[in-house]
Amino acid sequence: MSIAKKLLGQTAAYGLSSIVGRALNYLLVPLYTGIFAREEYAVVTKLYAIVAFLNIVYTYGMETAFFRYANKPGADRKDLYNKVQSLVITTSLTFTGLLLVFNSSVAASLGYAGKEEYITWLAITMAVDAITAIPFARLRLENKAAQFAIIRLSNIFLVIGGNLFFLLFCRHVYEGEYLPELRPLVEAIYDPNLGVGYIFVVNMVANLLFIPMLWKQFADFRFKFSLDEMRPMLVYAFPILIMGLAGATNEMLSRLMLEDWLPEGFYQGMTNEQALGVFGANYKLAIMMSLMIQAFRYSAEPFFFSQSQDKNSPATFAVVMRWFVIVCALAYLGISANLDIFQHFIGKPYRTGLEIVPVLLLAYLFNGVYYNLTVWFKLTDKTQYGTYITIFGAIVTVVANFVLIPVLGYMGSAIAAFLCYFTMSVVCYAIGQKYFPVPYPIKAIFGYLLLATGLIWLANVVEMENFWLRQAYHLALCLVFVAVVWVVEKPGLRRINS
Helix, strand or coil: CCHHHHHHHHHHHHHHHHHHHHHHHHCHHHHHHHHCCHHHHHHHHHHHHHHHHHHHHHHCCHHHHHHHHHCCCCCCHHHHHHHHHHHHHHHHHHHHHHHHHCHHHHHHHCCCCCCHHHHHHHHHHHHHHHHHHHHHHHHHHCCCHHHHHHHHHHHHHHHHHHHHHHHHHHHHHHCCCCCHHHHHHHHHHCCHHHCCHHHHHHHHHHHHCHHHHCHHHHHCCCCCCCHHHHHHHHHHHHHHHHHHHHHHHHHHHHHHHHHHHCCCCCCCCCCHHHHHHHHHHHHHHCHHHHHHHHHHHHHHHHHHHHCCCCCCHHHHHHHHHHHHHHHHHHHHHHHHCCHHHHHHHCCHHHHHHHHHHHHHHHHHHHHHHHHHHCHHHHHCCCHHHHHHHHHHHHHHHHHHHHHHHHHHCHHHHHHHHHHHHHHHHHHHHHHHHHHCCCCCCHHHHHHHHHHHHHHHHHHHHCCCCCHHHHHHHHHHHHHHHHHHHHHHHHHHHHHHHC
């Protein structure tokens, strides 16, 4: 089996848990946007944006450091696993302990006084995420993609089931819409005043169940705290921590600042808090691209490190980039050209923000391109460059949001996300070619992106009233893209299959 096929197989397995699982989870969005008002859903958008930052602090780059040091010649992977896991457990419990002690103050500072239980549930969720991150990394290192996928999918189904049970079944029974004989039982476990809190508590319980699912990885773990021995790994991981925080700024700043930087009354008949809810719901429509990238990252990180000693690795990385862009460009086209279908995944009051979806999809695509390009500084142990580049991206994000939000509203935030990841990709490519030259197919990459963008334009400029005729037209545009790929890439496909 060629290395390209191996990577494809691993990505497919991880994609099962990421893309298929999260796609099922995404079916909850119509439930949320149908039940909760836009200002209520804004609470979820804002708190999970903060969690995105804190999750990076909780793991502080130790996953990548674990992969790097585990692939060094002569590495004792079992001993390394014990040391890394011991450190992460210690820091995670410390961080969560502080949040639990000061939950009331934290809730009040965020504008959610009296909702300190939100902070408690999220703090526990983050601790479990961090404590299970290294066991999950170990599964990836050992190429146990199927076990990884089964556990992740189980979590997704638990989250879906919990949300449907409380927000749909219990709510309807409590309100007397059906099965009145079950209302006494439901009243004992369901609190209608909890509202969006059920989203947080269900996620917490589902994440706690990761621990028994990963019991084999925990069973042979032996606590071995050795800060001195871990110092080289911490030095390696620190730039990745800063890079992660800056990256979270790139992705989440708009969700945190849109409400404050948007002029009052910018959207007629909509408050700034409601606008944030609309932005958050439409951001979800672009999540499929993010999930594809996440599935790729799960498989690519151990793959990249395993290829570090291969003299043909630059050519391999170029092939990986080429097909990554092709697949993502097809997703960019398929979703953008069919927003008239995907819009039904969010409630009608949220559909005013659909215009931002294609821009966000393209932004996520360049986020994936950037991740591919980062291989050079991870393999050459020059992770400080990743920090510099991501901080540069954060500056672009802050400035672009500050300038564009007052003028373009949430479209300004979407454009800012695109500008951030595009400029980061350009800078990373330019510097990387000096230290670790890779023959990336730049002309092909931009050719496919321009083709996909042009076909999206054709999908929108030609209006058709008949639903089925319109879908047939959009499908034909997608097939045009596939046909072009087949003609151009056919010689390369023969080499991959050889």
